[in-house]
Amino acid sequence: MSEKPIRVRFAPSPTGDLHVGGARTALFNWLFARRHGGDFILRIEDTDQKRLVGQSIAGILESLSWLGLTWDEGPGVEGLHAPYFQSERLERYREHVDRLVREGAAYACFCSPERLTELREAQMARGVPPGYDRYCRSLTVEQIGELRAQGITPVIRFKMPDSGTTTVVDALRGEISYENRLLEDTVLMKSDGFPTYHLANVVDDHLMGISHVMRGEEWIPSAPLHLQLYRAFGWEPPALVHLPLILNPNGKGKLSKRQGAVGVLEYKQSGYVPEALINYLALVGWSYDHQREIFSVGDLIELFSLERVSPSPARFSFEKLAWMNQYYINHILTLDDVSRRCVPYLQAAGLVTEAAGEPDSAEFSYVRDVIALVKDRLKVLTEVAELTAFFFTEGTEDYEVASLVPRKTTPEVVLNALERARDSLGEADFDNEADLEERLRGLAEELGLKAGQLFMPIRVAVTGRTVSPGLFETLRVLGKDRSLVRLETAAGKLRNSTT
RNA sequence: GCCCCCAUCGUCUAGAGGCCUAGGACACCACCCUUUCAAGGUGGAGAUCGCGGGUUCGAAUCCCGCUGGGGGUACCA
Numbered sequence: 001m002s003e004k005p006i007r008v009r010f011a012p013s014p015t016g017d018l019h020v021g022g023a024r025t026a027l028f029n030w031l032f033a034r035r036h037g038g039d040f041i042l043r044i045e046d047t048d049q050k051r052l053v054g055q056s057i058a059g060i061l062e063s064l065s066w067l068g069l070t071w072d073e074g075p076g077v078e079g080l081h082a083p084y085f086q087s088e089r090l091e092r093y094r095e096h097v098d099r100l101v102r103e104g105a106a107y108a109c110f111c112s113p114e115r116l117t118e119l120r121e122a123q124m125a126r127g128v129p130p131g132y133d134r135y136c137r138s139l140t141v142e143q144i145g146e147l148r149a150q151g152i153t154p155v156i157r158f159k160m161p162d163s164g165t166t167t168v169v170d171a172l173r174g175e176i177s178y179e180n181r182l183l184e185d186t187v188l189m190k191s192d193g194f195p196t197y198h199l200a201n202v203v204d205d206h207l208m209g210i211s212h213v214m215r216g217e218e219w220i221p222s223a224p225l226h227l228q229l230y231r232a233f234g235w236e237p238p239a240l241v242h243l244p245l246i247l248n249p250n251g252k253g254k255l256s257k258r259q260g261a262v263g264v265l266e267y268k269q270s271g272y273v274p275e276a277l278i279n280y281l282a283l284v285g286w287s288y289d290h291q292r293e294i295f296s297v298g299d300l301i302e303l304f305s306l307e308r309v310s311p312s313p314a315r316f317s318f319e320k321l322a323w324m325n326q327y328y329i330n331h332i333l334t335l336d337d338v339s340r341r342c343v344p345y346l347q348a349a350g351l352v353t354e355a356a357g358e359p360d361s362a363e364f365s366y367v368r369d370v371i372a373l374v375k376d377r378l379k380v381l382t383e384v385a386e387l388t389a390f391f392f393t394e395g396t397e398d399y400e401v402a403s404l405v406p407r408k409t410t411p412e413v414v415l416n417a418l419e420r421a422r423d424s425l426g427e428a429d430f431d432n433e434a435d436l437e438e439r440l441r442g443l444a445e446e447l448g449l450k451a452g453q454l455f456m457p458i459r460v461a462v463t464g465r466t467v468s469p470g471l472f473e474t475l476r477v478l479g480k481d482r483s484l485v486r487l488e489t490a491a492g493k494l495r496n497s498t499t
Numbered sequence: 500g501c502c503c504c505c506a507u508c509g510u511c512u513a514g515a516g517g518c519c520u521a522g523g524a525c526a527c528c529a530c531c532c533u534u535u536c537a538a539g540g541u542g543g544a545g546a547u548c549g550c551g552g553g554u555u556c557g558a559a560u561c562c563c564g565c566u567g568g569g570g571g572u573a574c575c576a
Contacts, residue, residue, distance in 0.1 A: 048576065113573095170504095179502085196575085197575075219570095219576090220571080221572075245504090251568070287513070310512085314511065321525095322525095323525060374537090377537045441534095451534055454534085455534035455535080460535095466535065468535070
């Protein structure tokens with residue numbers, strides 16, 4: 001047992017947005033590093049020029065930052081092993097692959113893509129497993145010279161042993177054995193001078209001193225190749241941990257965007273809080289005990305362990321994540337915190353000004369009073385504008401007159417009730433909820449109405465909607481002036497419609 | 500086709516031979532609370548632990564086979 005320092009890495013390929021599956025992999029690596037006082041390295045695997053999506057790097061960095069998954073080395077944090085973009089490390093791969101060729105562990109292959117395709121099709125037609133036939137393995141020096149003279153740039157293939165077995169030790173599953181003769185002579189270096197994943201990954205993991213490779217289960221089949229590469233280089237391989245796959249909610253296939261939002265930034269934009277996403281993601285593939293499932297990031301760092309990571313695939317549940325998000329907003333985050341996070345959405349809707357962003361401004365203080373009333377009803381932060389608009393604007397009167405009139409009442413009864421309510425509230429102390437409640441309950445009784453029959457019209461008059469926070473707290477926060485104006489407006493609408 | 504992985508309520512899971520008449524959570528249903536909607540509280544329904552063989556005094560837990568699901572099979576990662 002060597003005492004290598006703990007160093008893990010998250011190595012996304014910038015071909016699109018960071019999706020929750022990738023985020024889960026990043027999270028587990030990050031937790032493992034933080035748990036053991038190790039390093040978490042971010043490395044960008046941009047070796048596929050064709051699939052590269054320029055802006056996706058910025059998106060990946062933003063996603064990780066939003067989730068709080070900070071890296072100790074990587075883009076923007078140049079460490080001992082910089083650069084952290086594989087496209088800037090091309091000489092290293094070249095040197096290493098040359099060494100393999102020199103030592104007879106790899107060879108140049110001049111086969112054209114056309115020949116490869118024909119070969120594959122012929123094999124399929126014959127019902128034989130498709131794969132490279134190792135034609136170029138036995139090329140003579142003269143033949144190689146000739147082909148090079150023709151201007152053909154070869155790829156470099158790994159010379160896989162054709163007998164024996166390669167045993168992969170996966171931390172979650174134990175030993176997995178492969179017969180070498182069924183393994184292929186995989187391409188290590190492409191003809192455009194870029195390495196394939198396999199080469200770049202092995203070289204960098206070694207050069208960067210990675211102790212544990214934690215990646216998705218889809219990599220298990222290429223693990224024997226990687227192990228053979230480590231052996232060919234004479235390096236000690238890192239510990240391998242293949243994390244269980246995340247499946248679509250219906251269990252059909254790897255999680256894909258077909259069935260819902262999978263981009264981390266999509267969740268950010270739709271009003272999810274990062275703490276909830278982290279907590280949910282931690283639970284896909286990992287669990288703590290038979291009952292606890294709410295964990296702060298600190299808890300996770302303290303409690304995370306590979307022993308409790310499951311090897312079996314899990315389906316992604318949008319419902320559970322939504323519940324978790326609401327739970328965090330309702331029960332975990334403080335009022336101040338939620339208020340602060342809501343401000344940008346209120347600003348975007350034009351409901352509050354720049355000043356509301358200042359924690360000690362009067363405007364923020366009002367925002368907080370408002371948020372206090374809706375905090376328990378927020379599922380996502382983005383809902384806040386819709387839910388609280390009436391606290392910030394005067395445009396509340398475009399509701400249907402009919403919604404002022406509850407079942408088993410008449411417009412006349414409601415009109416009278418609203419006028420009486422207006423008169424009574426005109427004398428009320430709006431800072432005192434109990435006073436408001438006492439007056440309105442008394443009024444209901446006096447008018448022979450059920451509480452709801454009086455409260456609903458007032459609610460609609462004051463908020464413009466049939467669903468709102470509690471009536472008395474709403475009146476309190478809204479204040480006397482605005483409340484009375486809105487009651488009068490409602491009364492006016494009723495007068496117009498009854499005559 | 501070939502190689503590989505996985506297998507407990509609809510879903511995520513606890514369970515590392517007797518504590519399991521299988522526990523928790525989401526979703527679902529009912530009731531309570533109640534001025535609406537949430538939140539909250541209480542209760543309910545829901546798993547013969549995929550199937551079949553073993554091993555054992557005893558198996559959800561160990562072994563084998565089958566079935567099912569998933570992954571891989573590119574000059575993608």
